[in-house]
Amino acid sequence: MNKILIANIAKYVGEEVELSGWVANFRSSGKIAFWQIRDGSGFCQAVLDTKILSEVLWKESEKVTLETSVKISGVVSRHPKKEEYELQVKDFSFYQIAQDYPISKKEHGPDFLLDNRHLWLRSSHQWAIQRIRNTLILATYEFFNQNNFIKIDSPILTPSACEGTTELFEIDYFGEQKAYLSQSGQLYLEAAIMAHGKVFDFGPVFRAEKSKTRRHLTEFWMMDAEMAFADLEENMRVQEELIRYMVKSVLEKNQQELAILERDIKPLENILKPFYKITHAEAVKRLHELGSDIKEDDDMGADDETILTKQYDNPIFVTHYPKDVKAFYMKRDPVDNSRVLCADLLAPEGYGEIIGGSQREDNYDALLERIKAHNLPEEAFTWYLDLRKYGSVPHSGFGFGLERITAWVCGIAHIRETIPFPRTINRLNP
Numbered sequence: 001m002n003k004i005l006i007a008n009i010a011k012y013v014g015e016e017v018e019l020s021g022w023v024a025n026f027r028s029s030g031k032i033a034f035w036q037i038r039d040g041s042g043f044c045q046a047v048l049d050t051k052i053l054s055e056v057l058w059k060e061s062e063k064v065t066l067e068t069s070v071k072i073s074g075v076v077s078r079h080p081k082k083e084e085y086e087l088q089v090k091d092f093s094f095y096q097i098a099q100d101y102p103i104s105k106k107e108h109g110p111d112f113l114l115d116n117r118h119l120w121l122r123s124s125h126q127w128a129i130q131r132i133r134n135t136l137i138l139a140t141y142e143f144f145n146q147n148n149f150i151k152i153d154s155p156i157l158t159p160s161a162c163e164g165t166t167e168l169f170e171i172d173y174f175g176e177q178k179a180y181l182s183q184s185g186q187l188y189l190e191a192a193i194m195a196h197g198k199v200f201d202f203g204p205v206f207r208a209e210k211s212k213t214r215r216h217l218t219e220f221w222m223m224d225a226e227m228a229f230a231d232l233e234e235n236m237r238v239q240e241e242l243i244r245y246m247v248k249s250v251l252e253k254n255q256q257e258l259a260i261l262e263r264d265i266k267p268l269e270n271i272l273k274p275f276y277k278i279t280h281a282e283a284v285k286r287l288h289e290l291g292s293d294i295k296e297d298d299d300m301g302a303d304d305e306t307i308l309t310k311q312y313d314n315p316i317f318v319t320h321y322p323k324d325v326k327a328f329y330m331k332r333d334p335v336d337n338s339r340v341l342c343a344d345l346l347a348p349e350g351y352g353e354i355i356g357g358s359q360r361e362d363n364y365d366a367l368l369e370r371i372k373a374h375n376l377p378e379e380a381f382t383w384y385l386d387l388r389k390y391g392s393v394p395h396s397g398f399g400f401g402l403e404r405i406t407a408w409v410c411g412i413a414h415i416r417e418t419i420p421f422p423r424t425i426n427r428l429n430p
Contacts, residue, residue: 001016001017001018001073002015002017002018003017003018003019003020004017004018004019005019005039005040005041005042006019006021006037006038006039006041006042006043006044007041007042008041009042009044009076009085009087010085012076013076013077013078013085014075014076014077015075015076016073016074016075016076016090017073017074017075017076017087018071018072018073019037019039019044019071019072019087020039020069020070020071020072020095021037021038021039021040021069021070021072022037022038022039022067022068022069022070022122023035023036023037023064023065023066023067023068023069023070024036024037024038024043024066024067024122024124025066026064026066028062031049031050031051032047032048032049032050033047033048033061033064034046034047034048035048035064035070037070037072037087038122038124038127042256043124044084044085044086044087045079045084045086045087046072046074046086046087046089046092047074047086047087047088047089048061048089048092049088049089052088052089052090053089053090057091057092060092060094061092063094063097064094064097065097065098065099065100065101066098066101066104067098067101067122068094068096068097068098069094069095069096069098070092070093070094070095071092071093071095072087072089072091072092073089073090073091073092074087074088074089074090074091075087075088075090076088101119102116102119103116103119103120103123114416114422114427115429115430116430117420117421117422117430118421118430121420124260125260125261126417127257127260128254128256128257128258128260128261128410129257129261129406129410129412129417129418130420131254131257132250132254132257132258132406132409132410133402133406133418133419135246135249135250135253135254136246136249136250136402136405136406136409137202137402138249139245139246139249139250140200140202140223140242140246141202142245142249143241143242143245143246144198144200144225144242147198147238147241148197148198149198149199149200149225150196150198150199150200151199151200151201151202152185152188152189152192152196152199152200152201153201153203154182154185154186154188154189154201154203154224155182155185155188156181156182156203156204156205157171157173157179157180157181157182158179158180158181158182159177159178159179159180159380160180160376160377160380160381167183167207167208167209168180168181168183168206168207168208169181169206169208181205181206182205182206183205183206183207184205184222184224184399185201185203185205185222185224186224186226186329186397186399187329187384188201189201189224189225189226189397190226190360190384190387190395190397191383191384191387192226193226193227193228193395194228194387194390194391194393197227197228197229198225198226198227198228199225199226200223200224200225200226201223201224202221202222202223203221203222204219204220204221204222205219205220205221205222206218206219207220210425211425212424212425212426213302214413214414214415214416215302215352215404215415216415216424217403217415217416217419217422217423217424218423218424218425219419219423220401220402220403220415220419221401221402221403221419222399222400222401222402223399223400223402224397224398224399225238225397225398225399226360226395226396226397227395227396227397228393228394228395229393229394229395230359230394230395230396231341231359231394231396232319232341232342232343232358232359232396234396235343235357235358235359235396235397235398236277236317236319236343236345236357238398239317239343239345239355239357239398240274240275240315240317243271243275243315243345243354243355243405244271244272246405246409247268247271247409248271248272250268250409251265251268251269258410261410261411261412262411263409263410263411264411267313267314267348267349268409270313270314270348271314271315273314274314275314275315275316275317275345276312276314276315276316276317277316277317277319277343278316278317278318278319279318279319279320280300280318280319280320280321280322280339281296281320283300283308283318284296284298286308286311287300287304287307287308290307290308290311291307292304292307296322297322297324297325298322298325299321299322299325299326300318300344302352305346305350305352305353306350306351306352308346309346309347309348309349309350309351309352310348310349310350312348313348314348315345315346315347315348315354316345316346316348317343317344317345317346318343318344318346319341319342319343320333320336320339320340320341320342321339321340321342321344322338322339322340323337323338323339323340326340326342326358327358328361328367328370328371328373328374328376329358329360329361329367329370330342330358330359330360330361331358331359331360331361331362331366332361332366340358341358341359342356342357342358342359343357343358343398344356344357345357345398347404347405347408349408349411351404351407351408352404353404354400354401354404354405354408355398355399355400356398356399357396357397357398357399358396358397358398359394359395359396360395360396360397361388362388362392362393362394362395363388363392364385364388364389364392367384367385367388368385371385402418403415403418403419406418
């Protein structure tokens with residue numbers, strides 16, 4: 001008898017198999033019972049019939065509860081009406097009969113579900129989100145591997161910040177100096193491109209921003225990529241190809257998960273079309289037409305991004321932001337010194353920014369001037385300035401927030417559902 005995963009059950013129609021899992025739901029008519037089984041790889045229905053089971057086993061089956069763990073053997077059959085497969089049970093044994101499971105089919109508030117996040121992860125909805133998240137991660141690695149990037153691991157403990165320390169977690173480093181939990185690996189990747197040309201990192205980052213919006217987490221996963229000899233246009237090309245590759249991977253591998261989430265996939269299928277490109281000035285003009293009071297030199301907030309992206313059916317690059325609302329390391333636009341060579345990629349359907357990127361300042365004197373203008377400690381950036389002294393080259397890079405991309409692809413409102421155990425301004429448990 002083959003021991004199988006539910007994900008592979010279609011290969012065994014007519015055969016007797018064994019699988020192990022949990023009872024996610026159950027019902028009985030008195031002489032026949034139906035258990036929904038999940039094993040981590042998928043879901044299937046197990047049919048228990050008094051005509052097949054012994055009286056002793058049938059009596060034992062009546063002890064079942066939600067989330068009871070079980071080993072089952074039976075014959076695989078195809079559902080008579082759906083593209084689904086069932087197990088006609090011949091034998092079973094319980095690993096453990098679960099106690100009263102606190103999460104039922106009734107409506108639960110978000111705080112209750114987050115307090116029980118360790119259990120909520122088992123729900124089909126949350127299962128689907130994490131499976132899609134996993135596909136997005138794997139697709140990222142696959143894309144970069146296919147495009148000659150290598151992975152460089154940036155430090156999590158840093159002596160300084162990319163953009164100042166006001167929103168970073170500060171720690172006492174052995175009583176000798178201050179250190180910070182990293183908000184980005186970008187600066188370290190810029191050093192690595194001088195050795196490897198094209199690099200990326202992927203790991204947790206931390207921001208002490210006191211924000212309670214649906215787009216913010218205190219701890220989240222970020223991918224940063226940097227490329228030598230690349231300008232802003234090349235930077236945007238790589239971003240577009242990456243996002244297209246990631247979304248196509250989900251459409252190819254996660255149809256079941258998208259169906260569980262009831263995700264309308266038409267907006268995702270638009271990913272094959274070229275992305276839109278507008279300048280910040282054009283975006284402000286468009287927002288004014290849509291009723292926003294954004295000023296010409298303002299950064300775009302979440303509300304503005306939501307308004308703007310609801311007008312488009314595909315991601316949008318917004319380029320050439322005013323220099324005063326962007327980081328010190330972004331290169332100035334040679335045509336308009338008041339703006340920088342940057343682009344934010346906004347997801348459609350109101351989801352907003354998923355990638356931030358720019359061409360980096362490659363001139364030593366210009367970068368030093370920016371560091372001083374931003375009142376950053378020059379000594380903390382000595383090593384970063386060194387990169388502009390020893391073979392500096394034009395280079396560009398970008399970073400994406402995994403949870404924001406996952407939220408958009410899954411079609412869910414709040415990114416706290418996209419990470420297994422969310423950390424926010426008011427939540428550190430479980």
